[in-house]
Amino acid sequence: xxxxxxxxxxINKELELISSKLPSIIAVSKTFPISNILPLxxxxxxxxxxxxxxxxxxxxxxxxxxxxxxxxxxxxxxxxNKVKFAxxxxxxxxxxxxxxxxxxISDEQKNYEKKPKIFIQINLGNESQKSGIKKGDLKDFHLxxxxxxxxxxxxxxxxxxEEDPNFFFKELNQLNKNLDLKELSMGMSADYIKxxxxxxxxxxxxxxxxxxxx
Ligand SMILES: *Cc1c(COP(=O)(O)O)cnc(C)c1O
Numbered sequence: 032x033x034x035x036x037x038x039x040x041x042i043n044k045e046l047e048l049i050s051s052k053l054p055s056i057i058a059v060s061k062t063f064p065i066s067n068i069l070p071l072x073x074x075x076x077x078x079x080x081x082x083x084x085x086x087x088x089x090x091x092x093x094x095x096x097x098x099x100x101x102x103x104x105x106x107x108x109x110x111x112n113k114v115k116f117a118x119x120x121x122x123x124x125x126x127x128x129x130x131x132x133x134x135x136i137s138d139e140q141k142n143y144e145k146k147p148k149i150f151i152q153i154n155l156g157n158e159s160q161k162s163g164i165k166k167g168d169l170k171d172f173h174l175x176x177x178x179x180x181x182x183x184x185x186x187x188x189x190x191x192x193e194e195d196p197n198f199f200f201k202e203l204n205q206l207n208k209n210l211d212l213k214e215l216s217m218g219m220s221a222d223y224i225k226x227x228x229x230x231x232x233x234x235x236x237x238x239x240x241x242x243x244x245x
Pocket of ligand 1: 059061082106107189219220221235236237238239
């Protein structure tokens with residue numbers, strides 16, 4: 032059995048111990064060649080994540096045509112001028128964080144049968160170097176997104192590295208509930224157990240499945 036499949040099985044076993052409703056695991060395959068990813072695809076895994084449009088196009092265009100079960104998630108910063116390339120490829124976008132991008136997606140999605148499912152990224156730690164909208168702007172931003180017909184399914188965060196993520200995961204879960212959103216994108220290799228315990232529905236796990244990125 033391929034190592035990535037073993038790693039994924041182990042993660043699933045851990046998760047089964049802590050919650051009855053298993054979150055979906057997005058295998059974050061950025062920087063890894065498709066040869067490292069194929070075993071998981073052929074084994075039936077559905078959700079994969081990338082953080083750059085150009086890299087994702089090169090790696091996934093053919094794969095997506097050949098494997099219907101594959102769902103691709105855009106996790107990284109999305110430039111408005113890349114939206115027209117991203118929409119045909121990605122099923123989910125986790126990094127919506129400004130009005131210009133929202134408007135662009137709204138305009139472009141009219142060209143396709145299916146709308147992308149979108150998470151609004153929140154900068155919970157108010158870190159200047161990190162993407163995401165501020166907590167205080169969330170309500171208005173969410174309203175705006177609904178007005179322009181975006182399919183907002185939940186919130187996403189990347190907590191500050193040095194701090195206990197529990198605090199931020201709890202807060203994101205609460206903000207999600209306030210807006211009556213159903214999905215929650217939080218938890219990475221270092222903190223997915225904590226995220227699952229805080230009701231995350233999509234864990235974004237890279238190195239724990241594929242190994243360290245060089
Ligand atoms: C790379 C990345 C991940 C996965 O990180 P790991 O620590 O390797 O699990 C998750 N989310 C985002 C937004 C990423 O860019």
